Amino acid sequence: MLSPALLIVCGLFIGGLALGFVGSLGYMPLIGQETFNLDAYRQILLSERFLLSFLLTFHIAFTSTVIASLLALGAALILRQSFLGRSVINFLFQINLTVPHLVGAVGILYLFSQSGVFARLAYEFSLISKPSEFPAMIFDPLAIGIIMQYVWKEIPFIGLILLANMQTIGRDYEAVAQSLGASRWQSFRHVLLPLLMPGLLTSGMIVFAFTFGAYEIPALLGQNYPAALPVLAYQAFTDVDLNARPEALAMAMIIALLSAVMIYGYARFTRRYIRK
Amino acid sequence: MKTRFQGLSGLSWLSLALLISWLILPLIPLALWSVSRSWFFPDILPSSYSLRAWSYVFSTTSEVLPALGQTALIALGATCISVIIGVPAGRALGLYQFRGKAVIEILILAPMIVPGIAVALGLHVVFLKLGLAGSAIGVMIVHLIPTLPYMVLVMSGVFSNYNPAAEAQARSLGASPLQAFYYVTLPAILPGLMIGSLFTFLVSWSQYILTLLIGGGRVVTLPLLLFNFASAGRNDITGAISMIYILPGVLLLLVAARYLTGRNGNLEGMHRI
Numbered sequence: 001m002l003s004p005a006l007l008i009v010c011g012l013f014i015g016g017l018a019l020g021f022v023g024s025l026g027y028m029p030l031i032g033q034e035t036f037n038l039d040a041y042r043q044i045l046l047s048e049r050f051l052l053s054f055l056l057t058f059h060i061a062f063t064s065t066v067i068a069s070l071l072a073l074g075a076a077l078i079l080r081q082s083f084l085g086r087s088v089i090n091f092l093f094q095i096n097l098t099v100p101h102l103v104g105a106v107g108i109l110y111l112f113s114q115s116g117v118f119a120r121l122a123y124e125f126s127l128i129s130k131p132s133e134f135p136a137m138i139f140d141p142l143a144i145g146i147i148m149q150y151v152w153k154e155i156p157f158i159g160l161i162l163l164a165n166m167q168t169i170g171r172d173y174e175a176v177a178q179s180l181g182a183s184r185w186q187s188f189r190h191v192l193l194p195l196l197m198p199g200l201l202t203s204g205m206i207v208f209a210f211t212f213g214a215y216e217i218p219a220l221l222g223q224n225y226p227a228a229l230p231v232l233a234y235q236a237f238t239d240v241d242l243n244a245r246p247e248a249l250a251m252a253m254i255i256a257l258l259s260a261v262m263i264y265g266y267a268r269f270t271r272r273y274i275r276k
Numbered sequence: 277m278k279t280r281f282q283g284l285s286g287l288s289w290l291s292l293a294l295l296i297s298w299l300i301l302p303l304i305p306l307a308l309w310s311v312s313r314s315w316f317f318p319d320i321l322p323s324s325y326s327l328r329a330w331s332y333v334f335s336t337t338s339e340v341l342p343a344l345g346q347t348a349l350i351a352l353g354a355t356c357i358s359v360i361i362g363v364p365a366g367r368a369l370g371l372y373q374f375r376g377k378a379v380i381e382i383l384i385l386a387p388m389i390v391p392g393i394a395v396a397l398g399l400h401v402v403f404l405k406l407g408l409a410g411s412a413i414g415v416m417i418v419h420l421i422p423t424l425p426y427m428v429l430v431m432s433g434v435f436s437n438y439n440p441a442a443e444a445q446a447r448s449l450g451a452s453p454l455q456a457f458y459y460v461t462l463p464a465i466l467p468g469l470m471i472g473s474l475f476t477f478l479v480s481w482s483q484y485i486l487t488l489l490i491g492g493g494r495v496v497t498l499p500l501l502l503f504n505f506a507s508a509g510r511n512d513i514t515g516a517i518s519m520i521y522i523l524p525g526v527l528l529l530l531v532a533a534r535y536l537t538g539r540n541g542n543l544e545g546m547h548r549i
Contacts, residue, residue, distance in 0.1 A: 213391020
């Protein structure tokens, strides 16, 4: 029953990774190169372009994951309470879950570019006198626009996972802690938070791997130099110079390696592994 | 279950209001742009409105309608294949314990976490050789990388709450395997299967880099068109395409929000959208 699915997953997924790895070692029979070497890795690891790009991408992924996780935790703590209008708020909280990343990126572009909605508001309140005075948040070195897009998109994702965890955990443990004299903060810090940690870590790892390897958002909102790693890999891959291909594939391997670390972490922290 | 309302403090309401506005906010300029005729700096709202972008989008000469059809067709195809292959696999994972199950689970999970670009760059050569690069079929096949594992995960959740004893009863009463599946299994798994398929459709619907790499620019789906119009600065048309593009997802959420509970694997795959 499993074999067709495994065949496709292995063929496409493992096959794609394996071919990418072989290609990153310089093996390209199409243009007559049939030897293996580490030139591509040596070249990118020594180039400033790659290192800056790696650092930028790490910054984007790390910052977005941390901010989104913290805000999602706060949101989940509020949303688990029962209050009037909760179902409406819950629906609004989920709404961008099904909105593709690219649409969110365009929305952020129209909000935060130097002629965007917020620049116009700043002009209205005489904070700036021309568009170029508005702080650059799109195509900027700190990738603020990209991070805002990821935070926007991932808050509901992490938030819903945490809410589901909170439902499973229930309120009893906190109630016990409080009846034994713990303050609300103490029962959160020492009871609920440790129980939520696996969920927080696993969803954070999914988000980190995604934000490290997504192409379209930095391609639309990011600067040219240094570009985010997936953008750099795509540029190298589509370069007319075929010798750039092993470098593109080497970058793909580095992205894959990083997500492999995340998968390892995910497997370790998933609930079913921890409860054993 | 508790039914009493605890009520929220003022601070909670304020932060909730800020959060929800932040989540809705990026969609508003898109909607406004789609109906604007002119909207120059520093106007906060468009100075005049028109349906120009919408009539362009629905005109027979624009590339939007063919792209819409292309996107839907690819997503439908990827979903059908995922159902056919994913349901048995989900059943195996949901119902049975066997050696190596943990490894297989990780193997199914991995394609949902590893970014598409890392896999597709390596696959490109093979697709080129097989003549699949640049074709809708090739794009559909490469979309299976995120859609199939998602379907397997959802269905293994469905089957872990399913009791196969009823099938054995039907069989002992003389039903053929096909009849047992059609009259016993299918009705039991149908709700989960429907929801899973709809979300699988959305996963394919929102793919960008896999389509760009394997389609090589010749398979133009809605997100590719959206990206091109956005980087060309055609904000009105970009807005209109965005509205069309998010419609299936928002409709689906209206129907199926309560299934996104995070306990059936539905949610874990949502970041692929």
